[in-house]
Amino acid sequence: MRALLQRVTEAAVRVDGQIVGQCGPGLLILVCAMPGDDEATADRLAAKIARLRIFHDEAGKMNRALSDTGGEALVVSQFTLAADTSRGNRPGFSGAAAPDLANALYEHFARALAALGPKVETGRFGADMQVSLTNDGPVTIWLDTAT
Structure with missing residues (x-):
């Protein structure tokens, strides 16, 4: 599986002008x-993301994970990552x-991530979606389970 993570202060996905999923920080x-x-691949990716230390600690260092911050996640299917x-x-x-x-x-990935603690919302698989976000940092991380 491939995933592109963007640390955000907020994000939302709309289908036909209606919000179908959103998250805060x-x-x-x-x-x-x-x-x-x-x-099993989806489970490993979810666990990696939940533990990835890309959020600031009290000293301003990227040393905290999503599970440490009480942060939320918006999961959106994007087949174009396989381009x-x-x-x-x-x-x-x-x-x-x-x-x-x-x-x-x-x-399955969205459920596995939610089972690890964060509030998780999703887009709509196969729909024409409009995704908006405010990237925090900016921080953008690419993960590929094949490498």
Whole structure:
């Protein structure tokens, strides 16, 4: 699985002009399931993200995890994280998991992260979504379970 984390002061996702998910201070997590991923992969990614020390401590150092801060998470499915741009000018997305598997793993990932403590809201799988955020820092981290 791939995930792009953005530390945020707030984030929201809208579908047809209506907010379907939002969070306050914490993380916006764009996530993409890849072929060969399974629930164990999603569990490992959720645990890594929950423990990742990218929030400031009292001394201003990035030394606190989402689970330490009481932060929230907004999880949004984004198959374009699997983009292959190695040939031509049009990205290919065949590296993303098939939609049925991708949706199941996306939902499993969100539940696994919530089980670790943070309040988690989600976007809507397969929908045309508009995502807004205020990046805090800015801090943006790329994770890939295959590496």
